[in-house]
Amino acid sequence: MLLLRYCHTTRLNQLARGTCPETLAQAATIHDKQTKSTFSCLLGNVDITGNMWKQATLPVRLGGFELVQSKADQLIETGSNRDAARLRSIRGKGAGAWLDSIPSSEKFALSSGNFVLAASLRLGLPLSLPPWATKCECGKSLDVEGYHLLTCKMGGGSVWSHNSVVLCWSECMSSLQCRHQIEPKDRYTTSNNRADIVVFDSTCGGNVELDVALAHPWSQDILRSAATTDGAAARRREDIKHNKYSQEQLPGGYTPTLIPLVFEHFGGWGEEASTFLNKLSKLYRDEEGRNNPSDFKTHWRRRLSVQLQRCNASVLARKMIRVTYGQNTDQSLDVVQLSIQ
Numbered sequence: 622m623l624l625l626r627y628c629h630t631t632r633l634n635q636l637a638r639g640t641c642p643e644t645l646a647q648a649a650t651i652h653d654k655q656t657k658s659t660f661s662c663l664l665g666n667v668d669i670t671g672n673m674w675k676q677a678t679l680p681v682r683l684g685g686f687e688l689v690q691s692k693a694d695q696l697i698e699t700g701s702n703r704d705a706a707r708l709r710s711i712r713g714k715g716a717g718a719w720l721d722s723i724p725s726s727e728k729f730a731l732s733s734g735n736f737v738l739a740a741s742l743r744l745g746l747p748l749s750l751p752p753w754a755t756k757c758e759c760g761k762s763l764d765v766e767g768y769h770l771l772t773c774k775m776g777g778g779s780v781w782s783h784n785s786v787v788l789c790w791s792e793c794m795s796s797l798q799c800r801h802q803i804e805p806k807d808r809y810t811t812s813n814n815r816a817d818i819v820v821f822d823s824t825c826g827g828n829v830e831l832d833v834a835l836a837h838p839w840s841q842d843i844l845r846s847a848a849t850t851d852g853a854a855a856r857r858r859e860d861i862k863h864n865k866y867s868q869e870q871l872p873g874g875y876t877p878t879l880i881p882l883v884f885e886h887f888g889g890w891g892e893e894a895s896t897f898l899n900k901l902s903k904l905y906r907d908e909e910g911r912n913n914p915s916d917f918k919t920h921w922r923r924r925l926s927v928q929l930q931r932c933n934a935s936v937l938a939r940k941m942i943r944v945t946y947g948q949n950t951d952q953s954l955d956v957v958q959l960s961i962q
């Protein structure tokens with residue numbers, strides 16, 4: 622995918638700068654066909670047509686794969702509510718960072734199988750489920766777009782995704798020597814709830830609670846808003862978390878200070894998670910001791926984005942195996958990772 626985007630697609634741009642358009646027309650047509658067939662081949666030879674192809678050609682920041690140029694807003698206006706909500710979510714800041722991630726280590730790379738599943742979610746391509754797989758193990762009907770499989774509470778997939786994103790944030794703070802604790806016990810006088818992470822915030826001289834959540838823009842209660850407003854699902858989840866923590870009390874009668882770290886399943890970042898990463902980036906010093914916030918942000922946007930897509934793909938793969946071969950196929954996520962590589 623990186624070779625296609627960075628080497629093949631750009632070749633014609635270079636030629637177009639110094640060649641008369643009529644001379645280039647035939648080559649440009651062939652070039653477009655090659656781009657399309659290679660992209661389709663990367664996704665397992667699926668037929669990419671109509672709006673899906675239009676979306677694929679958009680820049681990454683507008684929800685595409687940056688293959689050629691076309692219009693994003695038109696797609697949002699002509700699609701269904703689900704399409705519009707998906708397109709709005711994937712054009713959010715940082716949502717497509719996994720596509721720019723150079724696979725220099727395992728943490729920055731997706732297996733081929735995971736790439737196909739993550740790219741299918743991004744494009745709204747149907748999953749290849751067998752005709753007999755119509756119901757989830759929880760009894761609800763399945764949709765070929767993977768919404769139910771991703772969000773179903775049964776089977777532990779959503780907990781695994783959540784926890785792996787928590788660990789990723791923890792790794793980010795450890796890289797800055799930020800002291801923090803994961804799920805500290807007996808913190809509140811009001812309940813046994815545990816924040817995902819508690820970290821000392823030197824700018825305000827106190828501890829802050831971090832709570833990680835993955836929100837899906839297609840949830841029934843948010844779909845309509847998510848189809849018309851960018852980031853609506855993340856915003857709503859942030860409000861729910863603030864409300865929940867405002868009921869808690871710390872010893873001494875203090876109310877905890879919460880920063881919700883919300884991602885939308887398609888990749889969009891919640892406003893407060895972005896602001897928190899900005900804040901952390903100010904603490905970063907490179908090898909020569911200089912503050913270099915943009916390097917730090919790019920690094921962690923990509924790392925978290927790859928992790929989120931890996932979570933989506935692994936959960937989908939695991940559940941697709943269970944609905945296809947039966948619920949007793951109880952494979953761990955690591956085994957699934959291997960079997961689809």
Ligand SMILES: [Zn+2]
Pocket residue numbers: 757758759760761769773774775
């Ligand atoms: Zn289910």
